[in-house]
Amino acid sequence: MSEDTLKQEKKAKLDWWKSQGIEPYGRKFLREPISGLTAERKGTVSIAGRIMTIRRHGKAAFCDVMDQSGKIQVYFKKDIIGDVLFERFKNLDVGDIVGLKGELFITHTGQLTLLVKDFVILSKILGTLPEKWHGLRDVEVRYRKRYLDLIVNPESREIFFLRIKILNMIRDFLNSAGYLEVETPMMHPIPGGAEARPFITHHNALDMDLYLRIAPELYLKRLLVGGMEKVYEINRSFRNEGISTLHNPEFTMLELYCAYGDYQEMMELTENLISHIVNEIFKSHEIDFGDTKIDFSLPWKKIYWEDCWKKFGIENWKDKQQIKKVFSDLHLDTEGKEDIFELLDLLFKRTIEPELIDPTFIIKFPIETSPLAKCWPGESSMVERFELYIGGLEIANAYSELNDPLEQKKRFLEEMERPSERPKVVDEDYIEALEYGMPPAGGLGIGIDRLVMILTGCLSIRDVILFPLLRPKQ
């Protein structure tokens, strides 16, 4: 059966409805959520939803009707609804959206069912839903036509409902801790707050290039200068880099700042926030992830970044020869990297990161890789910073914020001298803001998509983003 033939058959049914003087695309319909219905409920109830299956039996039929809240079996009986409505029922298809009125009863097999007394069609399907039993498996179609995925794949619905729940829990948690949710620009004259290639756009009236934000950090910290003490933004940021199971060009991040705090406070907040979410959702501190389990019991493991290298026999991580020897001992390719920090980063990614399954904080980083972080007390070459790893993924990054404008400017200038493919401009406006005085503060960023991946057991970021970026078909 070709797609065109199928569509023609549906179109013929649409015309049938119209020939009866009935508009098949209806209007407002008062109804209640299906999930709230129980056998004890007496009298007429009104529901609406999509017909998912039809089991016809001559002069009667059972259907399953689904709304956002759930699914219920409904029973159409010619005796009950009469000839006219039964004829209309015959012109319903799987996939049609209907409004139904009737009474609840329990079938002989013990199933809660709505005995239909009256119904209206609210939307006629012209396409064909994917198969009821296997659902929609083709990942490409699932991403391109997410609406179909949501209709027929319950697992997919659960993932996105859980994502929404997680975001609500984050907001509730932060709001009750006194944090203010703010919105800062997504179009930046200077890309900053992270190391990434930006997307460029153009404002016609001002005739100026603008960059889609790669991070909201520098604007949120301007708010600290302005006297807002606890702020957060659940932000979409944009990075013009490759796409992978861990990367979508636009992604969701939580960034928050707490005046008069530091990275330690951010560490406690991260532990409390994420373990709270895990406990609320799973009623347990342990969850399945891939072939393993992740244990969220507090307190989480803490490892100094400098101590990561000891197991490789590196006494002094500033000694490039020692690092390179480790690479050759482990038969790892240095991939042409010469910079000490790039080499260490690569070594970390290859050997340490994949093993950080239970939540683990890596603490105290070299200043060269952290231009916005405050120095470690008494150690001007290191900073107060942590990264959080869960399930082998980098989930969060936090530090004590650098609030010294002169030091900040010096760091920016030093950063510009390091080799990079990315545009580097000193954000003088940000420096000026710091000159008016920013309180000491702790700052935290959490990758929301990745956190949702961990909590839903998804191995690809595309499975937790409703509409991941794909190349247009043909």
Added chain:
RNA sequence: GGGCCGUUAGCUCAACUGGCAGAGCAGGGCACUCUUAAUGCCAAGGCUGGAGGUUCGAUUCCUCCACGGCCUACCA
């Protein structure tokens, strides 16, 4: 960007070393007033992702293209 793999009916999948492309579901017809992957009978549905090539003959082998997946690189 590089490597490997995939693309067959609306959906889910078959088709041995190259030999007439099959099924289930959905859709159509008939029967059926407690089914739930309803059931029984009947009929229909395809330029095998696209373009070339090899061959008597290509879903199958080769080349190119498109899209996707996984790995890899940049990044979070």
